[in-house]
Amino acid sequence: MNIVKYIINEIGHPVLFNSSLLHCQIKTNAISAGFAIIYFDTSTNKFKVKCFGGSESLNLKNDAADYKIIQTYLNDLILGLPEKNLY
Numbered sequence: 406m407n408i409v410k411y412i413i414n415e416i417g418h419p420v421l422f423n424s425s426l427l428h429c430q431i432k433t434n435a436i437s438a439g440f441a442i443i444y445f446d447t448s449t450n451k452f453k454v455k456c457f458g459g460s461e462s463l464n465l466k467n468d469a470a471d472y473k474i475i476q477t478y479l480n481d482l483i484l485g486l487p488e489k490n491l492y
Contacts, residue, residue, distance in 0.1 A: 406444040411456070411475060413437045413468065419475045428460035435460070439467030441475055452479040 412420045415434040421441065422431060428438045438460035446453050454476040459466035 406442060408440060408442050410460075411439060411441045411471070412460075412463075413471055413474055417474060419471075419478050421475070427462045428465075429462035435463055435465055437468040437471055438463050438465040439471065441472070443475075443479070451484070452476055454479070 408424060409421050410424050410426065410428060411422070412428060412431055412433055412435040414420060415436055417436075420431055420433055421443075424440070428435070439456050439458040442455045442457075444453055445451070454472045456467045456471040456475070
């Protein structure tokens with residue numbers, strides 16, 4: 406399990422980064438921001454994400470859909486696994 410900071414940019418892509426950085430240090434147009442708990446579920450072989458909080462430096466909150474955006478990014482782009490169960 407890892408806790409990271411994130412920003413969802415203006416085109417809906419997640420930017421994940423170390424929690425030692427401030428959200429405002431990431432140069433992008435953010436529409437939401439916060440913290441994400443990321444873990445790999447070995448029973449499904451997929452990443453699971455929970456988002457919380459917001460960014461004081463950007464004055465933004467997380468959005469209810471942020472976890473899904475990040476989870477899809479990690480599973481589809483990194484692992485090449487579609488979110489839908491193929492079995």
